Structures are given as structure tokens and as C-alpha cells.
């Protein structure tokens with residue numbers, strides 16, 4: 402799903418969201434219900450492609466935890482209602498690279514012991530994070546690696562990485578909610594929203 406640069410988003414007044422974020426957001430870019438519905442379709446596409454292979458879902462924390470959990474839930478439900486049951490293992494890695502809304506040079510990968518076959522991720526911004534992670538996973542020579550990311554940003558940067566599955570292509574804006582954070586804030590917001598200048602200043606570190 403393409404969200405164009407001139408899409409104004411939904412007015413915040415049309416939805417509910419935590420009171421502690423009143424005044425900090427510009428608009429609702431993607432309401433929670435649409436995120437969940439789109440994720441269900443990604444789960445179906447993934448199921449179709451993996452055939453009879455077992456999978457290891459590698460969730461990229463912290464921003465990917467909501468997407469990963471919903472994706473796994475949908476894969477479970479779809480596979481329960483079909484003939485073939487897909488066996489799934491789940492593992493987690495943590496990556497950290499952002500400071501305020503800027504991608505930082507040094508990146509840490511923490512955790513993850515069972516790296517193979519599939520990854521579940523929150524957002525591909527510049528694509529730098531994903532490339533570092535993939536370089537690390539490829540060392541384990543998995544039979545197949547597929548990357549699922551909820552969001553892909555239209556950045557002007559040339560090293561743009563494209564995941565195998567993604568939910569939405571969005572403008573090059575800093576977004577929060579559905580586990581995506583700005584300096585650890587806004588993870589407790591259900592919708593994906595655009596943060597405003599007031600919000601950025603309030604939670605700047």
C-alpha cells in the first residue's frame with residue numbers, strides 16, 4: 402500500500418489515543434485496524450511462499466515487536482485453518498541506531514541464537530540497519546531468508562533496501578506508534594502517527 406507524499410493523514414479527533422500524547426502528534430498516518438488487516442494479508446503471502454518449510458521468526462526489537470506478534474498470530478491462525486501446519490520458532494535480536502530522529506553510525510546487535518529463515522521488522526528507513534543484520538544472519542547459512550517489514554520509507558538515499566514483504570510504503574517522515582518510538586516514547590500508541598515539532602522538542606534527549 403502506497404501512502405503518497407501529499408496524504409494529509411486522518412485527524413487525531415477521529416480516533417482515541419493516550420491523553421499523555423495530546424499536543425505531540427500531527428496526524429494519524431495509519432490507523433491500528435488497517436495495520437492489523439494488512440498484516441493478515443502479509444501472513445497469507447508468507448504462508449504461500451514458504452511451502453512446507455519450518456520457520457524461525459526473528460523479531461527485531463524493540464520497534465518490531467507489535468508487528469512481529471501480530472504477524473505470528475496471523476500465521477498461526479491461517480495455518481490452523483489449513484491442511485498444513487507450519488512449525489514456528491521465535492527468536493529476538495535487539496538493534497539500536499537512532500538518536501532523536503537521526504540514524505547513527507554505530508549499531509549494536511544484541512541477542513539472537515537461532516538465526517535463520519525469516520525476519521520480522523518494524524520499519525526500513527535508510528535500510529542501513531537491515532543490511533547490517535542480514536550480513537550477520539548470512540553467516541549461519543540458512544536455507545532461506547525472507548524479510549518482512551511493516552513500513553518502507555521513501556528516502557532519497559541510494560542504498561535503499563527492499564524487504565521481501567512490506568505493508569506500507571510511506572513518505573520520508575518520522576513516525577511513531579505501534580511499537581515505533583521517538584527516544585523510547587510513543588511505543589504505547591496503537592496507531593502509526595506523525596510526530597509534530599512540539600512532540601519532538603518535548604522528548605528530545
Ligand code: IMP
Pocket residue numbers: 464498499504523524525526527528529530531574575576577581582583
Ligand atoms: P534505517 O537503518 O534507517 O533503515 O533504520 C531502521 C531502524 O530505525 C528501524 O528499525 C527503526 O527502529 C528506526 N526508525 C527508522 N525510521 C523511524 C521512524 O520514522 N520512527 C521510528 N523509528 C524509526
Ligand code: MG
Pocket residue numbers: 464499581582583584
Ligand atoms: Mg527506535
